[in-house]
Amino acid sequence: MADKVEVRLNGPYRVYGPLNLVDADGKAFKLPSGEWVSLCRCGASATKPFCDGNHNKAIKFNAPTKAV
Numbered sequence: 001m002a003d004k005v006e007v008r009l010n011g012p013y014r015v016y017g018p019l020n021l022v023d024a025d026g027k028a029f030k031l032p033s034g035e036w037v038s039l040c041r042c043g044a045s046a047t048k049p050f051c052d053g054n055h056n057k058a059i060k061f062n063a064p065t066k067a068v
């Protein structure tokens, strides 16, 4: 079970271990306690499901994380 999921303003979800992550192809990633990964939520990453920074570098992703 993930220890914490953090919604980054105009960026990815940062997920903290311990966690077992399985991508759309069934490839498994084991994230130990104390480590984290960033998961793309903008759709522009070339390394999905992980964020590669393209939310900022390529598309200037704008996704308010708070209800207004």
Ligand code: FES
Pocket (backbone or CB within 6 Å): 011, 012, 013, 039, 040, 041, 042, 043, 044, 045, 050, 051, 052, 053, 054, 055, 056
């Ligand atoms: S959220 Fe970073 S590349 Fe999509």
